Amino acid sequence: MEQRLNSWSDYPVLPFVRLCYRFEQSAFFQGERRLLDYLFLFLEEGRYLLTVEGTEYELLPGDFALIQPGQLFTTKGIGRCLVPNAHLDFFYSPLREQSFVTTPGQTNLASYMELLQPRLNDFPSLQLPVKLAPRQPQQLKELLYRMIGHFKHNDIQSMLLTQKLATELLVLLITDYEESSSARFEDQQFAAKMKSFLVSHISSTVSVVDMARHAGYSESHFNVVFHRLFSVTPHQYLLGLRLDKASELLAGTDHKLDLIAEYCGFANASHFSKAFKKKLGCSPRAYRK
Template identity: 25%
Template structure:
């Protein structure tokens, strides 16, 4: 099993198909899907055959089928399903594959483009038949997603995607492990430079940024250095001095005001840090400008 964590992935739920389905009889050949399928049995029941197992899916149950898994479904009586096909990961290719691919003698799984199977990640295991603590909420969300998606206008389409994202979050919360461990969280810190720039005048600390990243100070500092090539406090100082240079060249603000705007405790501290980096005092930059 891969040691890769689902928490380090970019997730972007996107509905491909949503509908309320009615069958007098439902028998599918062996097949795979290229995305993720969420079904709710509103009326009736059916038999799901998958990976050598057989499940009797009854009224009131949710099932979740993942990409690339050969499965077959059969019902000999009337059946009503709420059906949702969705992607979890951004799809980058120009054309999406068919949602459902029959499995025959010429089937080549490597030739079919599909979403990743979540079994590739070490910290998530979703069963075929779901048991969710907020069952009624999940049903209402699925009904709302289907209703909005089928209205076929931009605002309803967007609302349907919101419902899909909330349902995906509910499933992931229920079936992921060690969700609070910092090593399972994304180590991407691309948001930090913007966070720093908006707070240059504030006494920003490494502890505060680590807390926002849900990491310990040492873990945050390690990953920040790996991503940006310097310690967080050094990067923050660089941003402050670069902004100070911009103010020196483009405004007539007094040095005290510039020091305050860039988060320095005093003009003396500002001038000292500026000279250490640029080799000249800030007043010299002002004269040149």
């Protein structure tokens, strides 16, 4: 279900609170399900275990959490739990009245994909964890309590106030977790700088220390940043560049394997052949044919 969404302008923000109340129960377990909307919750009392996409999160009094649409999760309460929460849409949909709060056991949403809300984490520069760490927890708590208070009433003023508070909730979440433009620019500069450096060193022996020094980072910090941006280790990325270049040379030249190995930074033709076959599933000679 994961995708990258290009622009906020394609998804009008118009919060809609579907359900908002203080859940109270002792020693319970709710089985797997996926939501069509968002679940925002605060643990007022008790101990609460959330398992989201296979990762367990422990919530203690004062903790907040956000379950996003489509995520597979279970909930478990230990002792008496008091959990103020809200099920809500953040984005406008003409079909919002047809949407609903799913129940435990409802994991296949294939028949309801037109009702599924876009995920916040699928927008560029936004990454919200399941267990939130808000900068203004008291403000967030009071906002949720006020939302619950207004939701109890069915008059138009209470409904408007509820949606207004839901908008304020979204603003707080985005403010806490939207990546700054300067941070994005720094990441873009790092990625471009390292790609250029590694492309220019395809045929050379280059260590992680060399890479880190070129980036101006310590080796440990360099490894963390590199993996976050490229999703592989520096050596894995460099190997990929070398094999891509080797594939080009195999397809576009008559160079012998030992010369291609030299051009692409491999110790010898044997080393090149083993790496090539492991990555691409066939030998360099078979690839060339």
